Each structure stands twice: as C-alpha cells, then as structure tokens.
Amino acid sequence: MEKKELLVVDGLKQYFPIKGGFLGRTVNHVKAVDDISFTIHEGETVSIVGESGCGKSTTGRAILRLEEPTEGKVVFNGEDLTKLPKGEMRKHRKDLQIIFQDPYASINPRQTVSDVLNEAMEIQKVVPKKERRDRIIELLETVGLNAAQADRYPHEFSGGQRQRIGIARALSVNPKLIICDEAVSALDVSIQAQVLNLLDELQDEYNLTYLFISHDLGVVRHISDRVIVMYVGKIVEIGDKHSIFDNPKHPYTKALLSAIPVPDPDRERNHIVLRGDVPSPIDPPSGCRFHTRCPFAQEKCRVDVPELVRHDGMQEGHEAACHFVEEIERGEVKPKELQVTTF
Amino acid sequence: MVETILDVRDLRTSFYTDEGEVKAVDGVSFSVPKGKTIGIVGESGSGKSITSLSILRLLASNGKVVGGEVRFKGDNLLAYSEKKMRSLRGNKISMIFQEPMTSLNPVFTVGQQISETLIEHQGMSKKAAMAKSVDLLKLVGIPSPDKRVKQYPYELSGGMRQRVMIAIALACNPEILIADEPTTALDVTIQAQILGLIRDLQQRMGMSVVLITHDLGVVAETCDYVAVMYAGQVVEYSDVRTLFRKPKHPYTVGLLKSLPRPDEDQEKLIPIHGTVPSPLHMPVGCRFNPRCPAATDLCREKLPDLFDDGEGNQVRCWIYNEQWPGEKEVDVFGEERTARC
Numbered sequence: 144m145e146k147k148e149l150l151v152v153d154g155l156k157q158y159f160p161i162k163g164g165f166l167g168r169t170v171n172h173v174k175a176v177d178d179i180s181f182t183i184h185e186g187e188t189v190s191i192v193g194e195s196g197c198g199k200s201t202t203g204r205a206i207l208r209l210e211e212p213t214e215g216k217v218v219f220n221g222e223d224l225t226k227l228p229k230g231e232m233r234k235h236r237k238d239l240q241i242i243f244q245d246p247y248a249s250i251n252p253r254q255t256v257s258d259v260l261n262e263a264m265e266i267q268k269v270v271p272k273k274e275r276r277d278r279i280i281e282l283l284e285t286v287g288l289n290a291a292q293a294d295r296y297p298h299e300f301s302g303g304q305r306q307r308i309g310i311a312r313a314l315s316v317n318p319k320l321i322i323c324d325e326a327v328s329a330l331d332v333s334i335q336a337q338v339l340n341l342l343d344e345l346q347d348e349y350n351l352t353y354l355f356i357s358h359d360l361g362v363v364r365h366i367s368d369r370v371i372v373m374y375v376g377k378i379v380e381i382g383d384k385h386s387i388f389d390n391p392k393h394p395y396t397k398a399l400l401s402a403i404p405v406p407d408p409d410r411e412r413n414h415i416v417l418r419g420d421v422p423s424p425i426d427p428p429s430g431c432r433f434h435t436r437c438p439f440a441q442e443k444c445r446v447d448v449p450e451l452v453r454h455d456g457m458q459e460g461h462e463a464a465c466h467f468v469e470e471i472e473r474g475e476v477k478p479k480e481l482q483v484t485t486f
Numbered sequence: 487m488v489e490t491i492l493d494v495r496d497l498r499t500s501f502y503t504d505e506g507e508v509k510a511v512d513g514v515s516f517s518v519p520k521g522k523t524i525g526i527v528g529e530s531g532s533g534k535s536i537t538s539l540s541i542l543r544l545l546a547s548n549g550k551v552v553g554g555e556v557r558f559k560g561d562n563l564l565a566y567s568e569k570k571m572r573s574l575r576g577n578k579i580s581m582i583f584q585e586p587m588t589s590l591n592p593v594f595t596v597g598q599q600i601s602e603t604l605i606e607h608q609g610m611s612k613k614a615a616m617a618k619s620v621d622l623l624k625l626v627g628i629p630s631p632d633k634r635v636k637q638y639p640y641e642l643s644g645g646m647r648q649r650v651m652i653a654i655a656l657a658c659n660p661e662i663l664i665a666d667e668p669t670t671a672l673d674v675t676i677q678a679q680i681l682g683l684i685r686d687l688q689q690r691m692g693m694s695v696v697l698i699t700h701d702l703g704v705v706a707e708t709c710d711y712v713a714v715m716y717a718g719q720v721v722e723y724s725d726v727r728t729l730f731r732k733p734k735h736p737y738t739v740g741l742l743k744s745l746p747r748p749d750e751d752q753e754k755l756i757p758i759h760g761t762v763p764s765p766l767h768m769p770v771g772c773r774f775n776p777r778c779p780a781a782t783d784l785c786r787e788k789l790p791d792l793f794d795d796g797e798g799n800q801v802r803c804w805i806y807n808e809q810w811p812g813e814k815e816v817d818v819f820g821e822e823r824t825a826r827c
Contacts, residue, residue: 336744336757404703484682
C-alpha cells in the first residue's frame with residue numbers, strides 16, 4: 144500500500160541577508176538552504192544528517208516557519224504552509240511540533256512543568272480546562288515522569304528528565320509530525336538510550352512521524368527509516384537507511400561514514416580524510432559544492448550542478464547528486480589523492 | 487615490560503561548596519605506559535576532566551587534591567612547588583582542551599601564542615620562536631603557515647584552532663599529552679583529521695597520550711588501554727580489546743549496550759535505568775548499585791576495591807571477588823531488560 148505523504152518540501156530556499164557597508168544595505172546572502180526537495184510519509188522517521196553549517200537545522204525551522212522561507216513550498220497534509228497567514232500558521236503548529244537540543248534553554252525556568260504543559264494546551268485549545276490536570280499527569284507518565292513532579296521547576300530535573308519534559312510538551316497538543324533538532328545530542332549515552340527508546344515507543348503508540356535532525360550517525364542509523372545527507376545547503380544523497388549506510392554512492396556520504404569512529408577495536412580502520420574545511424554557505428563553490436574537497440572531482444564538477452539521480456545498482460528511492468556515480472563505481476574515474484588515516 | 491611514565495595512585499580531589507564537600511575524584515588509580523595512549527571514559531560528572539586537571543594541578547580555587555599520588559617518572563607531582571610545576575606544564579606535560587576558541591587568547595596572534603611557550607620554556611629569542619612557530623604550524627598540517635602565524639584565532643576555523651592548540655602543546659616535545667575531549671566540538675570529518683594528526687605525531691615523537699572522552703568509538707580506535715570512570719572512581723581498567731570484547735563491570739556492559747552503533751543494526755537499545763548519583767549524596771556501597779541489575783546486599787553495603795584479574799586488568803565489582811554471594815556467571819543487562827526505564 145502506498146503510504147500517505149504527510150510533508151512535501153519542494154524547492155525550499157532559505158537565504159539570510161548579510162547587512163553591511165555604510166548604509167547597512169544587504170551586501171550578500173548566507174545561502175543556508177538552497178533549493179531542496181523531499182517527502183516524508185506518515186508514520187516514518189526521516190533523518191537529516193550533515194556537518195555544521197549544512198543547513199539541517201535551518202530546514203527544520205523553515206518547515207515550521209520559525210524563519211520565513213525565502214522560496215519554495217512546504218506542503219503539510221495537502222496544504223502549503225508558506226501561503227498561510229501568521230494566525231493560521233499558529234493553528235497549524237498544533238500538528239507540527241519541535242524538540243530542541245537544549246531543553247533547559249527552551250523551557251521557561253519560572254514555570255512549573257504543569258504550567259509549561261498547560262500553556263501549550265491553552266494556546267492550541269486541545270483539552271478543556273477541567274480535564275487538563277488529568278491530561279498533564281497522563282502526559283508525564285507517558286514520558287516516564289510521575290505526577291508528583293508536575294509542580295516542580297525545570298532546574299529540579301536532570302538533563303534527561305528535562306528532555307522528557309520537552310517531549311511531553313510536544314505531545315501535549317497531539318501533533319502529527321515532530322521535528323527533533325539534535326534532541327538527544329546533549330545527553331550521555333545511557334540516558335540517550337532511554338530517550339531514544341521512549342521516542343520509538345511513542346511513535347508506535349501515537350502514529351507519530353519524525354523528522355530527526357542529527358550529526359550523530361549512530362543515532363541516525365538506529366532511529367531512521369530514511370536518511371537525507373546534506374552538504375552546504377544541498378541534499379547530496381537520499382535513500383532508505385540501508386542504502387545510505389551500506390551502499391553509499393556520493394563521495395561525501397562515503398567520506399562522512401568512513402570518518403565515524405566505530406566502537407570495535409578489531410575493525411579495519413580506514414578513514415577517508417577530506418582535505419580542508421567545509422566551505423562557507425555565503426559563497427558556496429560553483430558546480431557541485433563538494434568539488435573543492437572531493438578526491439574524484441573532474442572539470443565538469445566545477446561547472447555543472449549535479450541533480451539527485453537514481454543510478455544503476457541503486458534501490459528505489461535512493462538518489463545521489465554526483466555526476467560520476469557510475470564511473471566511480473566502475474573504477475573509470477579514479478581518486479586523485481585519496482588520503483586514508485588509521486588514527 | 488613497558489616503562490610506566492605516569493602513575494596515578496588513589497587520587498582524591500574535593501571541591502568545597504556551600505552545600506558541602508564534593509568528592510569529585512575519589513580514589514582514582516591508573517598508569518600510563520610510555521608511548522601508549524590511555525583513554526579515560528565516562529559520562530558527565532564522572533570526574534574524568536577533574537582527574538586530568540588534578541594531574542596538572544590546575545584546579546579552581548575551591549578545589550583541592552586531598553589524597554593520593556601522581557608519579558611522573560617516579561617523582562610525586564603533588565609535592566612539587568608551584569614554580570617547579572609551572573616549568574613542567576606545557577613543557578614535559580601538555581594539555582589540550584575541548585573548546586579551542588576559549589583556550590586561545592583572542593587578542594594575540596597565533597604566532598605570539600605558540601612563541602610564548604617556546605620563550606618561557608626553552609629561552610628562545612622572539613625571532614627564533616616565531617620561526618619555530620611556523621615550523622610547528624606546518625607540522626600540524628596548516629596550509630600557508632607563514633601567513634597563518636600572523637593571524638588571530640577568530641580568523642581560523644574550529645579544526646584549525648584545534649591544530650593551533652596542538653602546535654602549542656607540542657612546541658616543547660612533551661613526554662605526555664593530555665587531551666580533554668579534543669574533538670568533541672568538531673565535525674566528524676574534521677575529527678578524523680585531528681585524531682589522525684595526534685596519532686601521527688605521537689608515533690613520530692614517542693609521547694604518551696591521555697585521552698579523555700565520552701565517545702566509545704574514539705576510544706576503540708585510538709586507545710591502547712582504557713580506564714572507565716563512574717561517579718568519581720575508576721570502575722574498570724583494561725586493554726582496549728578486552729574492554730570491548732569482554733567488558734566486566736556492569737556499568738561498562740550497560741554503556742556498550744546503550745550505544746547506538748553506526749556499523750550495525752540493533753533492534754532495541756538497552757539503557758541503564760536511573761541517573762548518575764549526585765556527588766553530594768553518593769550511595770553507600772558500590773556507587774553503581776542503584777542502577778545495577780545484578781546488585782546484591784553486599785553491593786549495597788560495601789564498596790568493592792579495584793580487583794586485579796592477574797592479567798593486568800582491573801574491575802571494581804563484587805562479582806569478581808570470592809565474597810560474591812550470587813552465581814558466578816551473571817548476565818547483566820540481558821535481552822529481557824528492555825522495558826521502559
């Protein structure tokens with residue numbers, strides 16, 4: 144059965160102006176997200192991975208219109224969110240919630256947990272006033288806290304517990320899609336596992352859809368159905384989890400995956416070393432944005448922008464934006480200088 | 487037998503706060519063999535950073551080493567005068583930190599900051615020190631070092647700043663490099679560059695490395711020996727292969743089972759329930775007992791020592807002692823323990 148499309152992002156661009164000069168005019172733009180498109184189906188978990196500055200968080204914020212997108216469509220449940228007036232958008236935020244990395248910074252320290260949850264329900268008018276207290280207690284129990292903690296303040300909780308409060312707040316308005324922006328990145332592994340399992344269980348229970356934004360590839364492999372790899376504002380590869388992790392095609396994805404240290408001392412360690420740093424999104428490289436660091440780069444890569452294409456030997460839905468996927472695969476395009484390290 | 491260059495014995499460090507004495511490090515012992523890399527792993531609050539700061543005696547004013555020994559080539563550093571200590575830091579023992587932006591001075595050029603170490607410890611002239619700085623930048627793989635040497639930290643990327651920190655740390659050919667989460671703030675592709683660089687320089691210069699990290703992947707790939715810390719104590723010390731193949735302490739087992747792996751699929755993560763105890767209210771007995779699925783009355787009453795298994799590996803757990811009342815084979819964190827915690 145074809146799954147229902149819940150969110151369709153089409154040609155999304157997010158440019159931030161850089162003011163400068165004598166008159167404070169806009170002198171340039173940070174092209175944080177530059178023309179990306181993808182679809183999320185109901186009930187699935189899609190992750191966006193990439194390094195700092197690739198535009199993964201900006202994408203999440205643009206979907207919620209926390210920043211107004213410069214261009215493109217964000218179609219949620221058949222309706223283009225970018226066309227809605229502000230007031231209407233607010234009503235729609237009931238369906239799209241976000242959990243941030245640092246729950247301490249995103250929860251008002253002067254509100255008790257019960258106030259925090261109550262406010263969300265008040266704004267979205269999801270539960271009648273009389274039933275709210277019961278709902279709050281139910282929510283706390285759902286996320287593994289208890290009723291006695293309802294009247295405590297955020298500082299009385301540990302990091303993992305605060306993240307549970309963030310999750311409870313997101314759940315309080317019965318959302319369909321939750322964007323998790325580095326939601327477990329600040330947590331220690333033993334606590335991180337608790338929160339990841341919780342997110343997993345909640346997904347089954349409430350048929351939630353997740354857009355998971357993370358730089359931690361271990362977490363991404365664990366939680367995702369599909370993965371989007373971004374590099375300097377563009378999608379370079381998209382596919383189901385196993386295609387991306389076991390059969391990566393884009394040279395950047397390959398380098399990124401090979402760079403992760405694996406918790407196994409006997410594993411063969413060959414890490415592809417990429418030269419230099421990630422280029423600035425203010426003045427991204429021409430053609431393929433990865434060409435300045437790509438060991439396989441050819442003349443064409445400097446000129447033509449590659450499109451996301453499904454090549455031979457790639458699963459349905461697996462696409463990579465590289466001109467030479469097949470040639471690299473067949474060994475016809477060889478790396479110029481492939482530097483490998485073993486730490 | 488490899489020569490031991492640094493030997494930490496029963497180190498105890500306390501902080502005196504309004505709420506009372508916080509025993510941040512409480513009886514930590516491990517040794518660093520010459521030319522090897524030892525990893526100190528643990529979660530936040532385990533005392534791993536305080537251990538490294540105690541070794542170099544860089545504690546905040548309300549912190550104090552209250553017991554134990556830190557022997558560097560036989561000499562107890564805790565008995566050194568401040569002056570003697572100063573001539574050692576950045577010279578024989580160097581340290582790099584997680585956030586290279588906050589450890590570099592924003593108002594001095596990169597060259598001035600590398601030179602400072604050389605002038606202080608090796609009595610070089612300004613000019614010679616600057617020339618050596620350029621060499622060092624080249625050594626750590628910074629392109630066009632003669633230009634970079636005149637730049638300020640804000641002009642460099644995160645990865646480059648960490649390279650500068652490494653250049654400063656290595657300026658005097660230290661015998662030990664203490665690296666406290668050196669790549670935590672960096673992206674993975676840059677992390678690979680920096681870890682590769684540290685490994686490469688270590689082999690060339692023959693120094694020992696103490697790597698403090700929370701990342702078990704980094705440990706598996708870079709360390710020869712590992713000390714796992716929990717609540718201010720070392721709970722397990724072993725060579726890296728044994729630690730990952732046959733972890734002994736229930737905490738280590740739990741840590742490995744709760745780790746989402748980038749290299750293989752897992753049905754379900756198995757978390758350790760509960761949270762790290764507050765250092766103001768440490769549990770009686772084994773500090774892990776409230777979170778340990780195998781805990782017995784013995785664990786709740788008496789703190790176990792670091793027991794040696796006769797092969798140089800140590801574990802702080804009653805299961806490995808003849809006093810253990812339960813079965814010999816204990817399957818901690820078995821598959822059935824997947825319920826929500």
